[in-house]
Amino acid sequence: MEQIMRNFFLFLSNNKTLTKAAKKYGFRFGASRFVAGVDIHEAANKIKALNDKGFVVTVDHLGEFIDSEFEAKQSAEECITAIKVIAKEQLQAELSLKLTSLGLDISHELVMENMRKILQAGREHGVIITIDMEDYARLEQTLKIFTTLKQEFDNLGTVLQAYLYRVEEDLQALNEYNPYLRLVKGAYKESETVAFPDKADVDQNYKKIIKQNLLNGNYTAIATHDDNIIAYTKELEQTYDIPREQFEFQMLYGIRLDLQERLLQEGYKVRIYLPYGDDWFGYNMRRLAERPANVAFVLKGIFKK
Numbered sequence: 391m392e393q394i395m396r397n398f399f400l401f402l403s404n405n406k407t408l409t410k411a412a413k414k415y416g417f418r419f420g421a422s423r424f425v426a427g428v429d430i431h432e433a434a435n436k437i438k439a440l441n442d443k444g445f446v447v448t449v450d451h452l453g454e455f456i457d458s459e460f461e462a463k464q465s466a467e468e469c470i471t472a473i474k475v476i477a478k479e480q481l482q483a484e485l486s487l488k489l490t491s492l493g494l495d496i497s498h499e500l501v502m503e504n505m506r507k508i509l510q511a512g513r514e515h516g517v518i519i520t521i522d523m524e525d526y527a528r529l530e531q532t533l534k535i536f537t538t539l540k541q542e543f544d545n546l547g548t549v550l551q552a553y554l555y556r557v558e559e560d561l562q563a564l565n566e567y568n569p570y571l572r573l574v575k576g577a578y579k580e581s582e583t584v585a586f587p588d589k590a591d592v593d594q595n596y597k598k599i600i601k602q603n604l605l606n607g608n609y610t611a612i613a614t615h616d617d618n619i620i621a622y623t624k625e626l627e628q629t630y631d632i633p634r635e636q637f638e639f640q641m642l643y644g645i646r647l648d649l650q651e652r653l654l655q656e657g658y659k660v661r662i663y664l665p666y667g668d669d670w671f672g673y674n675m676r677r678l679a680e681r682p683a684n685v686a687f688v689l690k691g692i693f694k695k
Contacts, residue, residue, distance in 0.1 A: 424644045430471060431475065433664060434475055437482075438479065448663050448664065449485055449664050450522070451665075457496065469485060485517055489524070494528060502535065502538075509545065517545065519547070521535070536564075550564075553586050558595075569609075600619070610636065611637070612639050614640075620639065638660065640660075641661075
């Protein structure tokens with residue numbers, strides 16, 4: 391049943407019609423739990439509150455399925471606005487973005503133009519930019535764009551997904567760039583020809599790449615709510631005397647608040663992935679697909695209304 395529910399919500403997350411329709415009707419289906427507001431100014435208040443508690447943040451302006459140059463340029467301007475707000479308000483925050491929101495599916499020239507504008511603004515204001523990884527079909531393009539821009543800008547990181555067979559090779563190929571990497575399990579539905587179908591294999595691969603990247607000496611963001619993965623990372627820290635300045639835990643806004651607080655109290659750096667914007671539908675459906683507990687939370691909210 392759990393796998394059926396996961397596949398159902400992943401199917402919904404890729405539905406362009408529902409994504410566009412959702413923008414018209416505001417937050418629904420528990421979106422306010424996982425999304426911090428419709429604009430950067432509303433999100434900034436949430437960031438400040440998290441900073442005051444000791445958390446750092448990466449902020450993401452939600453956007454998917456952009457298929458016009460005008461929308462892609464609008465999305466880039468929104469990213470630049472977010473960078474300026476982060477700097478002006480002196481927020482402890484970085485910026486995460488998706489290349490498809492900047493024109494990846496339209497033209498290479500467009501997405502590169504938009505990325506350079508964003509990275510330049512980030513450089514001027516001291517804000518790090520992380521390129522989120524999307525589905526497998528866009529992986530190769532994403533890595534090529536990252537390696538090209540990394541040679542021009544230091545304030546750039548990206549994401550690798552443990553459920554892909556090729557991730558170890560990608561990790562090693564990126565090592566020469568001394569990369570800032572966020573390591574995740576992966577949240578898209580992929581074919582068994584490219585991704586591990588079984589959770590146990592994904593978990594094992596995840597541990598493998600966490601260890602590899604840490605021992606490579608690269609800064610590592612371990613993005614997980616999995617207690618076993620977190621315990622494994624702590625073991626690596628002790629066994630290999632890895633300084634806490636070399637890694638951080640990242641967690642999604644609105645999920646496992648108890649765990650976030652506990653890690654912070656233990657002295658670990660904890661970064662909250664905080665999305666905002668009206669294009670919330672695809673993101674929200676993937677959060678529902680990840681954990682049955684998220685679905686239960688949303689259903690309670692619906693029936694209470």
